[in-house]
Amino acid sequence: MGSIELKGVEKWFGDAQVIKGIDLEITDGEFVIFVGPSGCGKSTLLRMIGGLEEISRGSLIIDGRDATSEPPSKRGLTMVFQSYALYPHMSVRDNMGFSLKTAGAPKAEIEAKVNEAARVLKLHDYLDRRPKDLSGGQRQRVAIGRSIVRDPTAFLFDEPLSNLDAALRVEMRYEIAKLHQTLDSTMIYVTHDQVEAMTLADRIVVLEAGRIAQVGTPRELYERPANLFVAQFIGSPAMNVVEVTTGEGRYTLPGGRGGAWTGSAASRLGVRPEDVTIAAPGEGQLDATVDVLEYLGADTFVILDTAVGRLTVRADGASDLRPGQEIGLVFDETRLHFFDDAGLALAR
Structure with missing residues (x-):
């Protein structure tokens, strides 16, 4: 089992509140990713779950029991950090089995668990090497293997791929996705990289200034953002957002062009770069x-x-456009997003 529930969780550092009443349920075997801009509280929240930061208010429930005041060693969780934190003088085998050794586990049990973790992570050929003889991706796999041997209730990942180059990040994303499929364990993962969040998560928790802005599957967040913050944070390139006026069954952009809109009064319109088609000047919603x-x-x-500011369009790689060229922009009317004055999404 690996269910985790946060009830009204808050974190205060003196008079500064950095986590502002988080309510969240994570089911057994789920892969949940905390994502948000720097300073939003995602790593602090993860450390509170792991017991490395005290919970100022609220409660943490792990597998039905109140673990709010339990020390990290009693929570049955394991953390994988951005830094590998491997012992340089120990072999890969000894690094992976160290926690079991210090806990007094029998040698046969340690060997069996280390070998199984090495099989899952494809580390058998490296068990007798030391960390200095490994690549960054291999070291991160060793750090993950050290967690696997403990058979934890859940894995906590704190930006584990940040120190890797672009190619290794892609490789390790695949490794972590396969690991989750193999182990079927609960995983909570912190990243600022939305590509990691979109490709790995069952559900994404978008944090903004210590609060949850939205929780949902990657598709839900991309196609149905709850507010302007999520709309512009999720997606690369970011959603284009322009000011509009609404009334009499239509929306109107600066310049007088627009389209049909029968919902509540909106002040801003959002359109993804792939939902704009390039046309001849004078056609569509904008030049x-x-x-x-x-x-x-x-x-x-x-x-x-454009007259409404800088916009980005995703075009075919074979496009023959050139700088300085005048064009028209046609919005896909079925895929527009509208937001009110408070930045909340309006029903389509």
């Missing part, structure tokens, strides 16, 4: 001038100057 082209192979991100 624009091509400013910069970012060629990425299959896609080209087209950065545009």
